[in-house]
Amino acid sequence: MLKRVLIANRGEIALRILRSCREAGIETVAVYSEADRDALHVQLATQSVCIGPARAADSYLSRTAILTAALATGCDGIHPGYGFLSENADFAGACAQAGLVFIGPSGDVIRRAGAKSAARTMMREAHVPVTPGSDGPVRSEAEALAAAERVGYPVMLKASAGGGGRGIRRCAGPAELPSALKEAKAEARACFGDDEMYLEKLVLHPRHIEVQILADNFGNVVHLGDRDCSLQRRSQKLVEEAPAWGLTPELRREMGEAAVRAAKAVGYVNAGTVEFLLDPDGEHFYFMEMNTRIQVEHGITELVTGVDLIRQQLRIASGLPLDIAQEDIACTGHAIECRINAEDPANGFRPCPGRTEFLHLPGGPGVRVDTGLYEGCPLPPYYDSLAAKVMVHAPTRLEAIRKMRRCLEEFALEGFPTTAELCYQLMHHAAFVRGGCATDCLDAHLPELLDFTRHLSESEDENT
Amino acid sequence: MSGIFAKRRARLLAMKALRERYVPPENAVACPRCGQDSSHQAVSRNLYLCPRCGHHFPVGAYYRLGITLDHGSFRELYPKIAAQDPLSFPGYREKLAEARQKTGLSEAAVSAVGTIDGRRCVVGVLDSQFLLGSMSAAVGEKLTLTIEYAEKNRLPLILFSASGGARMQEGILSLMQMAKTSAALGRFDKRGLLYISVLTDPTTGGVTASFASLGDVILAEPGALIGFAGPRVIQQTIGETLPEGFQRAEFQMEHGFVDAVVPRPRMRETLSQLLRLHEKGGA
Numbered sequence: 001m002l003k004r005v006l007i008a009n010r011g012e013i014a015l016r017i018l019r020s021c022r023e024a025g026i027e028t029v030a031v032y033s034e035a036d037r038d039a040l041h042v043q044l045a046t047q048s049v050c051i052g053p054a055r056a057a058d059s060y061l062s063r064t065a066i067l068t069a070a071l072a073t074g075c076d077g078i079h080p081g082y083g084f085l086s087e088n089a090d091f092a093g094a095c096a097q098a099g100l101v102f103i104g105p106s107g108d109v110i111r112r113a114g115a116k117s118a119a120r121t122m123m124r125e126a127h128v129p130v131t132p133g134s135d136g137p138v139r140s141e142a143e144a145l146a147a148a149e150r151v152g153y154p155v156m157l158k159a160s161a162g163g164g165g166r167g168i169r170r171c172a173g174p175a176e177l178p179s180a181l182k183e184a185k186a187e188a189r190a191c192f193g194d195d196e197m198y199l200e201k202l203v204l205h206p207r208h209i210e211v212q213i214l215a216d217n218f219g220n221v222v223h224l225g226d227r228d229c230s231l232q233r234r235s236q237k238l239v240e241e242a243p244a245w246g247l248t249p250e251l252r253r254e255m256g257e258a259a260v261r262a263a264k265a266v267g268y269v270n271a272g273t274v275e276f277l278l279d280p281d282g283e284h285f286y287f288m289e290m291n292t293r294i295q296v297e298h299g300i301t302e303l304v305t306g307v308d309l310i311r312q313q314l315r316i317a318s319g320l321p322l323d324i325a326q327e328d329i330a331c332t333g334h335a336i337e338c339r340i341n342a343e344d345p346a347n348g349f350r351p352c353p354g355r356t357e358f359l360h361l362p363g364g365p366g367v368r369v370d371t372g373l374y375e376g377c378p379l380p381p382y383y384d385s386l387a388a389k390v391m392v393h394a395p396t397r398l399e400a401i402r403k404m405r406r407c408l409e410e411f412a413l414e415g416f417p418t419t420a421e422l423c424y425q426l427m428h429h430a431a432f433v434r435g436g437c438a439t440d441c442l443d444a445h446l447p448e449l450l451d452f453t454r455h456l457s458e459s460e461d462e463n464t
Numbered sequence: 465m466s467g468i469f470a471k472r473r474a475r476l477l478a479m480k481a482l483r484e485r486y487v488p489p490e491n492a493v494a495c496p497r498c499g500q501d502s503s504h505q506a507v508s509r510n511l512y513l514c515p516r517c518g519h520h521f522p523v524g525a526y527y528r529l530g531i532t533l534d535h536g537s538f539r540e541l542y543p544k545i546a547a548q549d550p551l552s553f554p555g556y557r558e559k560l561a562e563a564r565q566k567t568g569l570s571e572a573a574v575s576a577v578g579t580i581d582g583r584r585c586v587v588g589v590l591d592s593q594f595l596l597g598s599m600s601a602a603v604g605e606k607l608t609l610t611i612e613y614a615e616k617n618r619l620p621l622i623l624f625s626a627s628g629g630a631r632m633q634e635g636i637l638s639l640m641q642m643a644k645t646s647a648a649l650g651r652f653d654k655r656g657l658l659y660i661s662v663l664t665d666p667t668t669g670g671v672t673a674s675f676a677s678l679g680d681v682i683l684a685e686p687g688a689l690i691g692f693a694g695p696r697v698i699q700q701t702i703g704e705t706l707p708e709g710f711q712r713a714e715f716q717m718e719h720g721f722v723d724a725v726v727p728r729p730r731m732r733e734t735l736s737q738l739l740r741l742h743e744k745g746g747a
Contacts, residue, residue, distance in 0.1 A: 412468055
C-alpha cells in the first residue's frame with residue numbers, strides 16, 4: 001500500500017482524498033497556492049507545501065512544482081483529483097518517470113481515451129455503440145455530404161483533435177454543410193494545428209448518462225451503476241442523480257456491460273467514467289467520451305453502492321486487485337447531488353467568490369455534504385466556483401427529492417451568492433420531479449426559474 | 465446569529481407562498497367569473513371549484529359519479545347504448561367521433577347503480593362536454609331504461625342534468641325523447657318512488673322541458689343556467705333588458721322552479737340526507 005500521497009488539487013476534492021487516505025493510514029501532503037493558505041485540506045494534511053502564487057498555471061498546473069514537492073516530501077504517490085492535471089497524459093508520464101505512482105490510468109491510456117476520432121473507432125471495434133457518423137475522418141466535402149446523407153441530418157462536424165467546444169459546427173441540412181466544414185476546419189487548424197474532421201449524427205434532446213467503472217492492474221473491470229447528469233447549464237452540471245431515472249433493467253445492464261467493454265478496449269486501469277448519450281426514445285445509447293479521473297459527482301455512486309471510490313483508487317494504485325466482484329455490487333435506493341456554486345444566477349451566473357461569513361451544513365440520516373469551506377474561510381476567485389456538494393440518499397427517488405428539499409432548507413451560507421436556491425427551486429420543478437430530463441431541459445426552464453426568483457425579491461421588497 | 469435562520473425561514477415561507485400562487489401558463493385555468501388564473505391541480509383538488517371565488521367548473525360524468533357514490537359501489541348501467549345517425553345528418557358522424565375521442569364517453573349520458581352512504585340508488589348523469597350534453601335518441605333511451613331499472617328495483621333515482629337541449633342532428637327523434645322520458649317518470653311516480661333532479665350548468669331546452677323539471681325534489685348547483693330558451697334569445701325576442709342573474713339557479717329558486725341551491729361540496733351529504741328522509745321508515 002502507498003505510504004505517503006501528495007494531493008495535487010484543492011477544495012472539496014482535496015479534502016475528500018485526504019479523508020480516504022487518513023482512513024487507510026496513508027500520510028498526506030497537501031500542496032497549495034498562496035491564495036489557499038487557509039484552506040481546510042492544508043490545515044488537515046500531514047504536511048503542506050506551498051507551490052506558488054494564486055494563478056493556477058503557476059501552482060496547481062505547474063508540473064515541476066508539484067513533482068518537486070512530491071519528491072522533496074518523500075511521497076510515493078500523487079492523486080490528481082479532477083480538473084487541473086488529472087487528465088494530463090504528459091503529467092501522468094512524468095510521474096511514472098520520477099518513480100511516483102500517478103493515482104489514475106497511465107499516460108498512454110489517457111491519450112488513447114482522449115483522442116476523439118480514434119476512440120470512436122476503438123469503441124466501434126469493441127461493440128460499444130457510437131453515434132452513427134463517418135467511420136473515420138472525412139477528407140472532402142463530397143465525403144462529408146455522403147456520410148451526412150447516410151446518417152441523416154442534423155449532423156455535427158467535429159475536429160478529431162478537438163475539445164472545449166472548438167472546431168465544432170452543427171448543420172441542419174446539406175446546404176449548410178460545405179461552409180460549416182470550411183469554418184470548422186479553419187478553426188481546428190488555428191486551435192489544434194490539425195484540421196482533420198469527422199462527422200456524426202446529432203442526437204436531439206439526449207440525456208447524459210454515465211457509468212462509473214473500476215479497473216485494476218490484473219484485467220478485472222467492474223461497473224458501479226449509472227448516473228444521470230442531464231441537468232446542465234451550458235454543459236455545466238448542476239444536479240446529478242444515481243441511478244438514472246426510468247431506464248429498463250435491460251438497458252441498464254447493456255450500458256454497464258458496454259462501459260466495461262469500453263474500459264477493456266483502452267486497457268483502462270483505476271477509476272473512470274464512460275459517458276453515454278441516451279436517445280429520447282429510451283432505447284439507443286451512444287458512447288460519448290471517457291473521463292479518466294474521479295468525477296465531481298462520484299459521491300452519489302458511493303451512496304448507492306456503498307463503495308468508497310477514492311479508497312479503491314488508492315488500492316488499485318498500490319497494485320492490489322479489486323476486492324469487489326461485479327455480482328457484489330448492488331445499487332440500493334436513490335441518491336441526488338446538488339452543486340452549490342459561488343455564482344449568482346440572477347447575474348448570468350457570474351462567479352462570486354468571497355469570504356464565508358456564516359456556514360451551516362445540513363445533517364441527518366442519508367445526508368452527505370462535501371465542502372472545503374468553514375466559517376471565516378475565503379473562497380478565492382482564481383479557481384472553479386464549486387463551494388459545496390450536498391448529497392442525499394433515500395430508498396426512493398421521491399424520498400430523495402424530499403430529503404434534498406429539507407437539506408437545502410437547512411443549508412445556510414452567508415458571504416456570497418450561491419446556486420443553492422436555484423437547486424432548491426429545481427427540487428420543486430415539475431419537470432425535474434417527473435424525471436427523465438434531457439440535457440437542454442435546464443436551459444429551457446431557466447428563464448422561468450429566474451423569473452420566480454425575481455417575483456420573490458419583489459414580494460419581499462413589498463413586505464419590508 | 466439566530467437572525468440568519470429567522471431570515472431564511474421568512475424567505476422559505478415566501479417561496480412556498482409564491483410557489484403555491486405561481487401558475488405555470490401551460491396548466492393555468494382561467495375562471496370565467498373572477499377572471500383569475502389557478503393551476504389545474506388546485507382546481508381539480510377543489511372538486512373543480514375555483515379556489516378563489518367558488519365558481520363551479522363543469523365536471524365529467526364519471527367524475528360526478530365518483531364524488532357522489534360510495535367508493536367502490538359503482539356499477540354502470542347500459543354502457544353500450546350509443547347514438548346512431550338515423551337521419552344521415554351531414555357531419556354528425558364526425559362530430560360524434562370527435563366527441564367520443566375527446567371525452568372518452570360513448571354518449572352524453574352515463575347511468576349507474578350504487579350507494580350513497582350505504583343507501584342504494586340509481587344515478588344518471590349528463591355530461592356537458594359531450595356535444596353539450598344534448599339529448600339524442602340514445603340518451604333518451606338510456607335514461608328511460610335507467611328510470612325503468614329504478615322502478616323495477618324500487619330504488620330512488622337521481623338525475624344530474626347538464627344539457628343544451630335536444631340534439632338537433634337527430635331532429636324529431638330526439639324531441640320524442642322528451643315525451644318518452646316524461647312518461648317513464650310518470651310510471652315511476654305512480655309507484656311512489658323518489659326522484660331527485662339535480663340541475664347543473666347549463667340545463668336548458670328539451671331537457672328542462674322534460675325530465676329535469678319533473679323531480680320530486682329539484683336541486684341546483686350555484687350559478688347554473690336553467691331555462692328553456694337561453695337568455696340571449698329571450699332578450700332578442702322581447703327586446704328588453706333582462707334582470708341581473710336571470711335564469712341562474714338562485715333566480716330560479718326565488719321564483720319557485722328550484723327547491724334548493726346546493727354547492728358541490730355539500731351535494732353528496734344533501735343527497736344522502738334526502739335519501740335517508742325518504743326511505744321506508746326514515747325520519
